Amino acid sequence: MKKIRKFLLVLFCMVLCSGMAVYADDASDYYSALTQTSSDREIAIQAGQSYMSAFAAMTLDDATYYMENATGFLQKAAEQYHSYLENDVLGEFKDIKSVEAEETKKGYDVTCTAEYENANLVMTMSCNYIGGQMTPTGIEFSVEENHSKSMGEKMQGAVLNTIIGLVTVFVVLILISFLISLFRYIPAIQEKFEARKRKETIVSTPMPEAEKAEEQEELADDTELVAVITAAICAATGSSSDGFVVRSIRKSKRK
Numbered sequence: 257m258k259k260i261r262k263f264l265l266v267l268f269c270m271v272l273c274s275g276m277a278v279y280a281d282d283a284s285d286y287y288s289a290l291t292q293t294s295s296d297r298e299i300a301i302q303a304g305q306s307y308m309s310a311f312a313a314m315t316l317d318d319a320t321y322y323m324e325n326a327t328g329f330l331q332k333a334a335e336q337y338h339s340y341l342e343n344d345v346l347g348e349f350k351d352i353k354s355v356e357a358e359e360t361k362k363g364y365d366v367t368c369t370a371e372y373e374n375a376n377l378v379m380t381m382s383c384n385y386i387g388g389q390m391t392p393t394g395i396e397f398s399v400e401e402n403h404s405k406s407m408g409e410k411m412q413g414a415v416l417n418t419i420i421g422l423v424t425v426f427v428v429l430i431l432i433s434f435l436i437s438l439f440r441y442i443p444a445i446q447e448k449f450e451a452r453k454r455k456e457t458i459v460s461t462p463m464p465e466a467e468k469a470e471e472q473e474e475l476a477d478d479t480e481l482v483a484v485i486t487a488a489i490c491a492a493t494g495s496s497s498d499g500f501v502v503r504s505i506r507k508s509k510r511k
Contacts, residue, residue, distance in 0.1 A: 296363070296364065296390050297357045297359070297364060299383075299390045300357045300363070300364035300366050300381075300383040300390055301355050301356075301357050301366060303366065303381070303383060303390070303392055304355050304357070304366035304367075304368040304379065304381050304383075305352060305355055305368065307368070307379065307381060307392065307395065308352055308355075308368040308370050308379050309352070311333070311337050311379070312349040312352075312370055313349075314334075314337065314341070315341075316338070316341045316342060319334050319337050319338035319341055320338060322334035323335045323338050329392075329393065329394045329395055330395070332395075333395040333396075333397065336396075336397045337397060340377070340397070340399070344374075345374065345375060345399060346372035346373070346374055346375055346377055346399070347372050347373025347374035347375070348372065348373040349370065349371075349372055349373075350370075350371040350372060350373065351370070351371050352368065352369070352370045352371075353369045353370065353371050353376070354367075354368070354369045355367070355368045355369075356368075357383075360382075362382075362384040362385065363382070363383045363384040363385050363390060363391075364382075364383045364390070365380060365381070365382055365383070366379075366380070366381045366382075366383060367379070367380050368380075368381070375399045375400065375401060376399070376400045376401070377397060377398075377399060378397070378398045378399070378400060379395060379396070379397055380395070380396045380397075380398070381394065381395050381396075382394040382395075
């Protein structure tokens, strides 16, 4: 298994340029054949497509192997792609959407966008002239949100958002209605508190000393008067005081 992996690594390095000097020497025949029928721009675009296809076919184990055994910019690219696979950032590979090449002073910068299940992967590859050949010298990856959702997925998301909004509104309205229904108990509760407060005030208010003395004096006078009246009634009727009780004495208003 290790021999097979080493053989694949060497083959991958020869075809996809794992090191600049090695790539320029070992792949010169390959690019010489391309230059016979293709322009430098087309060569750069084809190289970008080849690299993107190679990374898209990698498993987590493959990325780990190239991360540990490759050299140069290919090792750095494998490390970055390994982190995407390990954290399941991309999902399943679908297709290469576009490949564009922009001319620079040293060669071309190729931008390749690949569509995955969860996001789009953008690969930027630098291709420079080395030994008269168009040679890849660097790769960087970036992830952008995948906006290519189907109409069904968009409608499903819109319906879900609408349902969540309606449920939220109804819950808030029900809560407000419940709070308003409790307002009718507020006057009764307030009246109970006020009655209790008035009662406590009456109980706790002390009677003035002058009123207490006057009340005791009146009570003493009324007792003597009751005894006199009771005796007079008994003498007039010829009966005893057991048959009646004098409960109150009122002053007549007649003159």
